């Protein structure tokens with residue numbers, strides 16, 4: 001009986017709610033897939049919950065659709081999470097190109113513990129550190145976490161999953177993914193079961209999967225931080241935010257290509273780092289030196305790699321250096 005479940009669920013202790021979240025397999029839906037029951041049991045005092053309604057990356061629009069189509073559920077889920085954290089303040093941040101979602105959330109909200117902030121549409125606005133700085137003017141320390149500055153950041157799609165688990169008893173067995181890109185015949189947001197072969201989705205949306213591996217790059221996730229998919233038989237997983245297809249660039253990325261010191265990577269880095277230094281450390285075989293240049297502050301947004309004049313795969317270099325530092 002669903003109505004009974006509702007009543008019982010609302011009265012549960014925070015501990016019990018976290019158990020339900022754990023048992024229903026809820027993880028961060030923004031891509032990182034961090035276990036939600038761990039995130040919402042922080043070992044340090046928290047005063048603010050930030051909900052990320054900024055799309056993580058260009059092309060992805062799944063969070064936007066959820067805010068528009070499941071507005072009530074997101075507001076209800078936010079109240080559940082405030083109750084779990086036992087705090088009085090949630091901020092839902094939405095980019096200004098999604099004003100209709102912002103207005104709908106504001107119109108349907110009746111809880112003064114929830115605030116809404118419209119922020120400029122600019123990648124990587126959805127990164128945790130950027131949001132915390134922008135909304136609260138707090139700096140997450142190098143190598144630290146949002147909880148170090150009293151904040152938990154979650155994604156609106158995760159809130160929807162929490163609502164479904166607590167109120168409906170529904171485990172995380174499906175998610176919204178954005179499908180788009182070159183020659184896509186049916187671009188859009190699709191509700192798909194976790195485990196669906198990506199090949200099936202590509203065949204449905206692109207009409208064929210035959211030639212898609214030749215001359216194209218298939219990204220699982222977004223354009224900037226998504227991973228290049230090598231095998232389209234791979235399944236949709238909980239962190240799959242999208243499937244985006246691009247034409248291969250004429251010049252392949254190469255870790256050994258020389259940096260021409262143009263400085264463009266440093267100009268675009270949102271963390272004000274010097275990405276060319278990481279390239280130099282890697283090519284001189286001194287990756288540990290990257291620590292001195294705050295490599296751990298890199299949020300792996302991909303802006304430097306996107307703009308790099310020499311087409312150097314800076315993000316994969318950074319990932320390797322982080323492991324060695």
Ligand code: SF4
Pocket residue numbers: 265268269270271272273274275297298299300301302303304305314315318
């Ligand atoms: S990926 Fe590049 S641009 Fe983004 S934070 Fe790291 S160094 Fe800066």
Ligand code: SF4
Pocket residue numbers: 258259260261262263264265266275276279304307308309310311312
């Ligand atoms: S953008 Fe590329 S080539 Fe230019 S300074 Fe940075 S790493 Fe070097």
